[in-house]
Amino acid sequence: MTKPDAVIVGAGIAGLSCAVRLAEAGLAVSVFEASEVPGGRARSWSDPVMGDSVDIGPHILLNKYANMCALLERLGTADQVLWQTEELLTVFDRGRSMHFKVGGLPAPLHFVRNLPRILPSVPLHHLLSNTRLAWQTLRSTGPELMKLDAITGREHLRRCGVSDFFIDWFWAAAAMAVLAVPVERCSAASLMRLLGQALGHNDIAFGMPKVGLSDLYAWPAIEFIRRHGGDVRLGSGVTGFLRGQGRVTGIRLGDGTEVEAPAVVLAVPPTAIAPLLPADHALARTARLFQPSPYISCYLWFDRPITDARFWARPWCPEGYNTDFYNLSNIRPATRGGALIASNIIWSGRVEALSDEAIIEATRREITDFAPQAQHAQLLSASVHRIPMAIPAAFPGTETARPQTAVEQGLWLAGDWVDTALPYCMESATRAGALAAEGVLAERGLYRRLALPPPRPGGLGRWLRSGQEGEDF
Ligand SMILES: Cc1cc2nc3c(=O)[nH]c(=O)nc-3n(C[C@H](O)[C@H](O)[C@H](O)COP(=O)(O)OP(=O)(O)OC[C@H]3O[C@@H](n4cnc5c(N)ncnc54)[C@H](O)[C@@H]3O)c2cc1C
Known part of the structure; x- marks a missing residue:
């Protein structure tokens, strides 16, 4: 194998997003993936009994996934997403279907049109118990919200006067759906960033892949990388790094093969970090915080x-x-x-x-x-x-512990758990891949903006925050 310009460890959406951007920029990339199927936690295969394409588990996209939508455009598969625009979501609650819609009034007043659907299930005073929370969140900047990382969602909601009835009816479901942890165990910072986004957009739509996830992006990305001269090896787990002169200089594969490269991008989940780094490495210590x-x-x-x-x-x-x-x-x-x-x-x-x-x-x-x-x-x-x-799991303390893409000389990190200002999701992974690609290119003197920013909440909240110090969330 000729020496690649960059090695990417992991062919999940983060690793492939990074490899696509680097290959497109003209670098010789080599991707090494432990599994025989690309796509990681967003992969699909053919069901052995029925033959239908099934995903590891069903996934949805948001129309706010700017980086992922750009990746699909680049791969020519953007039309393989079915956007649900006529209604946001049907919630089936105790025998009753509630059809939630967005649009209409400017954010955050767009929620008002759903009141007739909610009020039969939720008495008005429980709904109104969210007023202080909404006001406070609308006025908060990103750094202010991050201060809530030390406490749990339920603790913060109660402090803001939200009734237990409403926490159990709505917030428990929201924490579970997006953060995948109970509201009493999730970081209030992670939860309130979601609220800030929801209050700031009146045009959210869900998209559902019309094909299996590997066919939506993973196989097309591999084809793209190979077409641009890159190399993708499945069933090739990385077991360690090569080091020299105070920097990472390549990787070692399970069969002992060594591959030298001036840049290595580690695009694996936190649970796969421990075997690759010494226990006292700063990234290994950080990874252990993520359960x-x-x-x-x-x-x-x-x-x-x-x-x-x-x-x-x-x-x-x-x-x-x-x-x-x-x-x-x-x-x-x-x-x-x-x-x-x-x-x-x-x-x-x-x-x-x-x-x-x-x-x-x-x-x-x-x-x-x-x-x-x-x-x-x-x-x-x-x-x-x-x-x-x-x-x-978005436990308290994890939001502020999310690592940056630059790890040490010669080594970058990508993955949904990188500090992307987004919840752990496909968009976060895609954005992290683009950020890592920016870092690799910058070290070669090529300064490019590849990662698109997280969606900026608009409406009343932006107006309330204008003039305050600190970024949006
Ligand atoms: C059931 C389910 C439902 C989900 N629903 C949604 C949803 O609706 N919307 C959404 O946006 N997100 C959803 N997600 C989350 C989303 O799938 C992940 O956030 C995203 O896929 C993470 O991508 P990644 O590239 O960061 O990591 P991974 O996908 O984990 O990719 C890492 C890759 O690295 C490989 N690897 C690990 N160790 C090594 C090694 N030593 N050598 C070589 N390769 C290695 C792994 O095999 C893997 O392929 C869901 C996830 C699941 C499982």
Whole structure:
């Protein structure tokens, strides 16, 4: 192998985002991925029984994912996302479907149009208990919100006067859906940054991939990298780094092969850092702070259509299982007849001991609650994906501990857990990959802006914050 200009460790979305940008800039890149399938925690494969493309677990995009949308444009797959623009979300709560919409009034008043949908479930005084919280968050800058990283979401919500009823009805579900931890265990900083974003945008839309995730970006990225002269090796785990003259000079593979390169980008999750670095390395110490939040994703094939809905959610409660459901038969044209319903059990440690059969039975019950036709349908097949880490758990202290991309001479970091000012998600990973590529190029004297900034909340909040010191969040 000729000596590459840059080695990327990991072919998840962060590593591939970085490699695409570096290859496009003319660098000879080599990507090494431990698994035989690219895409990491956002990958897909063909189900061995039914043959349909299934993801590790269903994923959604936001129209605010500027870096990921730009990557898909570059790869020619941007049209493979189905954007749900007519309504934001259907929430199925105690036998009632609530259809939430955005748009209309300027942010944050866009929420007002949903009041008639919410009030039958939530008495007005509980809703109004959020007033101080919303006002305070609208006025806060990013650095002010980060000061909340020491306390939990529930603690902060209570201090701001939010009623326990509303915390359990709404905030518990929001913390679980986006941060993948219970509201009593999540960082208030992470949670309030979400609120700031939600209050600042009246045009949010969800997008659902029309193809498996690996086909959406991973295989197209590999093709792009190879077309630009790069090299991607699957089934090639990296076991350590080469060092010399006070810098990282390359990597060592599991079979002992050494690959020298002036730049190495480590695009692996925090849980994969420990075997690669000495225990006292600053990055290894930081990585240990990030604990995994596990998921279980379920795929159920029915012999007939059971609902017209594409996507619905259930509010989180400790006794429930799945929170978000995707009718892939109405999203992916290639899915065969009947209905293929995918769903996620977030923070799944509480049901990990159950058998696959018990999980499938509970999931079918929850699907039937929303789509009663499922009761009469025959279950053709089902698969249960147990995922030890979907994202790092957003515990207090983790938001301010998120590392930068520059680690040490010759070594950069990418991944959803890098300090991108975004929650742990595909957009954070894509942005981190672009930031790492900027660092690698800068060291070669090539100064380029590749990473797009996080979405800037607008509306009333921006006006209230104008003139204050500190950035937006
Ligand atoms: C079920 C589920 C649902 C999700 N839902 C959403 C969603 O709706 N929206 C959203 O935006 N995000 C969602 N996420 C999160 C999203 O998938 C992740 O944030 C993102 O994929 C992380 O990408 P990454 O590149 O940082 O890390 P990874 O995807 O973890 O990539 C790291 C890669 O490095 C490889 N690797 C590790 N160690 C080595 C080594 N030593 N040598 C070589 N290779 C190595 C791994 O095999 C992996 O391929 C979800 C995740 C899961 C699992």
